[in-house]
Structures are given as C-alpha cells and as structure tokens.
Amino acid sequence: MAEGDLPRMSPEKLAATLETPFPPPILDVRGGAAYAAGSVPGAINAGRQPEGFLPDPRVRRVVLILPPEADAAVAAAWAARIGPDTEVVILDGGFEGWLARGGTIERPGGPYVRPGTIPFTIPRGLCEMNDPAQEFR
Amino acid sequence: MRWWRMPLLLLTLAATPAVAEECAACHPREAAAFAASAMATAAASPAFRDEWTHNGRNPACLGCHAPSGGAGVICRDCHDADHHPVARLPVVATCARCHDAPGEVAVRSFLAGPAAGQGRQCLDCHASGDGGHGFAGPSRPGFLDGIARVTLNARRAGDGWTLVATIAHTAGHDVPGGTTGRSVWLEVVGYDGAGKVRFRDHARFGWVRTPDGEWKDLLLRVGKIAIVEVADAGRMGVRRIEAALLYLRDAGHVDGMSNQRKVLLDKAGLNLPDE
Numbered sequence: 001m002a003e004g005d006l007p008r009m010s011p012e013k014l015a016a017t018l019e020t021p022f023p024p025p026i027l028d029v030r031g032g033a034a035y036a037a038g039s040v041p042g043a044i045n046a047g048r049q050p051e052g053f054l055p056d057p058r059v060r061r062v063v064l065i066l067p068p069e070a071d072a073a074v075a076a077a078w079a080a081r082i083g084p085d086t087e088v089v090i091l092d093g094g095f096e097g098w099l100a101r102g103g104t105i106e107r108p109g110g111p112y113v114r115p116g117t118i119p120f121t122i123p124r125g126l127c128e129m130n131d132p133a134q135e136f137r
Numbered sequence: 138m139r140w141w142r143m144p145l146l147l148l149t150l151a152a153t154p155a156v157a158e159e160c161a162a163c164h165p166r167e168a169a170a171f172a173a174s175a176m177a178t179a180a181a182s183p184a185f186r187d188e189w190t191h192n193g194r195n196p197a198c199l200g201c202h203a204p205s206g207g208a209g210v211i212c213r214d215c216h217d218a219d220h221h222p223v224a225r226l227p228v229v230a231t232c233a234r235c236h237d238a239p240g241e242v243a244v245r246s247f248l249a250g251p252a253a254g255q256g257r258q259c260l261d262c263h264a265s266g267d268g269g270h271g272f273a274g275p276s277r278p279g280f281l282d283g284i285a286r287v288t289l290n291a292r293r294a295g296d297g298w299t300l301v302a303t304i305a306h307t308a309g310h311d312v313p314g315g316t317t318g319r320s321v322w323l324e325v326v327g328y329d330g331a332g333k334v335r336f337r338d339h340a341r342f343g344w345v346r347t348p349d350g351e352w353k354d355l356l357l358r359v360g361k362i363a364i365v366e367v368a369d370a371g372r373m374g375v376r377r378i379e380a381a382l383l384y385l386r387d388a389g390h391v392d393g394m395s396n397q398r399k400v401l402l403d404k405a406g407l408n409l410p411d412e
Contacts, residue, residue, distance in 0.1 A: 018360075019251050019360070021305075021307040022286050022305050022307070023305070023362075025288055025290070025303060027290075041361065041362070042303070042305075042361065042362030042364070044290060044301045044303060044364055045292065045301065046290065046292055046301070047292035047293055049293065051293075052292055052293030053290065053291070053292050053293070054290060054291040054292075054298070054407060054408075054409070054410075055290055056288040056289050056290050056405065056407065057407070058288070058405065059288055108364070110340070110363045110364050110365055111342065111354075111355040111356060111357075111358060111363065112323075112340040112341055112342045112355050112363065112365065113340070113341050113345055113355055114338070114339060114340055114341070115339050115341055115390065
C-alpha cells in the first residue's frame, strides 16, 4: 500500500490505542458494503469519497482505514479533507492487516433505542426485574 | 402510606444512628462521610419509598436498601463487625452483593471490561470524603465531569447528509450503572440558517422493557464506542447540528426531566455546507 508520507499505525498499536480513554476516531473509508460486513470496533462509516465527508472540527487525530486499492493520492485527498490541524494516521495493512493480526470486528448497530420508533417501557427501578442476579461468594 | 405504619417506620429509622454510633466512636471521619452518602438512606429516599410501595413493599428490596433495617445501609452490612478489628474487605465482591442485582450490571460489566484487567476497583472512582466512605455517584456534583465525549461527523448519502455521532466514556462499567430507570440520552438538534429548530432526534441508552415483556440492557458498553447515525440530517434546510449527551438520574423522557435531575456529559456541533 502506498499512502505517501502519512504516518502509519500497526494493528497491534491500534488495538492498544482502543484500550485507552477516548481513542482517536477511526474512519473506515472502504465504503458502506465493506463496513456493513464488519469493521474495527468503534470505526465509523465515513463513506468512500473525501469530498462527501464532514469531519468533527474538534478532533485533532484520526485513524484511516483505506481500501486495499487506495494509493497515495487517495490518502492525501482524505488528509486534505480532514484538515491541516488534524493528524491523519493510516492503519498499516488496512482492514486485512487488522484481521490478519486477529483483531476483533464489529458490525453496525448500537445498543440504544430511538424513542418514538418502537414502543417500550422505561422501568422504574431494579426491583421490577425479578431475575436472578449472578452470585458472588 | 397507611397512617398506622408511620410510627413503625419512624421507630425503625430512629434505630439506625445508634448502630452507627458504635463504629463512629472510634471511626468518626468514616462514619460522618458515610452518613452523608446516598447508601446511608437507601431505604428512606422518596424515590425508593415510592417505588417500593408501588411494587407491593417487597421485603426482598430491603435486602440491599436496608439489610439490617433502618433507613439504609449500615457499617456491619459490609464489614464483619462481630470480629473486631474487621478484616479488609474484598471490595468488588462486597459491592457485588447489591450492585450485581436484578436490573443492575455494574459489577458484571466492570469485571468484563478493561478496568478490572488493569487492576482497578470500584473505590478508585466511587470512594470520596474522609476515610473514603462517602461513596460518590452521579448525584454528587462534578462526579460525571469529563466522563464521556461525543464526536460529530457526516457523510454524503444521496443528495443529503447522514450524521454519524460517536460516544466514548471512561467509566469502569456500562453506563448508566445503578438502577434500571437511569439512562443516557443523545439529543441531536438540527437548526436552519436562521437558527430555528427544524428537528430533534433522540437515542436512549438504558434498560428498556419491550411490549412482549423482554428486558434489554441497552447501555453504553464499557470500553466500547457507541455509534449513532441520523439519516437525512440536512432536511428542512438544516445547516447546523448540535448534539448533547445527557445523563438522566430518574426514569423518564429527557424532555420532561428537570435540570436538577440531568447532567450534561458533553456536547458537540457540526455545520453543514450551504447547497
């Protein structure tokens, strides 16, 4: 992979970074289909086109997951879009490198509900549960 | 409450200080700090009394809210006061007696998360006050400061924009911990070019019970980044998106929650281009 002069991060380093408080955002730019099949935990689908992405202006460091065919020009276009005040780091080896290292993957879908979209009850308190708790002795 | 039960309750509540004074004579700092904690009045708070009464005054609830009777937890509920000097507590296991309870996964998620593997334990965050017996939680002002961070990004989707928000937190367990009624809300508001609100969108993290009776712990996972997408975020002429992450200490909708019962964890904004 040729991503120009942008710094790189190994999959091992990224795995360690994910264990730190507030790791940098991970932008998966391989496209929606690839993202939907699974990505690095916490990565967002940033789309495939740099001009179709709006970055958070507060962020000062991001990790890019490029598609395997991406060249230096693609990497540079993303870095330009994200802005000169933000450090852009390339995941070395891309998503394939992450998999080869044995990295875990996540698929889209968060643990939340959108009020107004499905009916649900907000419980009043834990005594309503009545399920057995795990026992510690 | 029936009128004839009131004297019995008052008598029970009044018994608590006498028990605590046994320890306070030699451990005044710890006793004073604990007396000011929510645990010391866990069975006397209006929220608990309302819910307990609503649920038929189930005595099992008192197993955690007042194990020895009285207004709440007392020293010997955690410490073995029959063998003095008391042995040092296994902290996590002791907390788990009640904080790994039906509807609360604080200890379980802590044990499954990175904090436990790093050798941290409950008191690293929750100990406060003299002698570390204040047991701070979300009700303590400033306790949640800096605990969570939101980012806002957007990507093209057809002719519009899809907002992509991420939420990360540094708590040692799933958030919210505590009882099932608490929740965290991401409130996304879209403003048009004149600053008028064009839409509000919400994502709620917390326990829910679906119409078929199933309970789901839809919490902010420990050590994980949550992602919330809002489709067509530029609709109705929206040019600016603002998002607020709010912690609600009571059950209910964010719109109806008083400012005293919700805490702003973080906020972020993103401008959409004029087109």
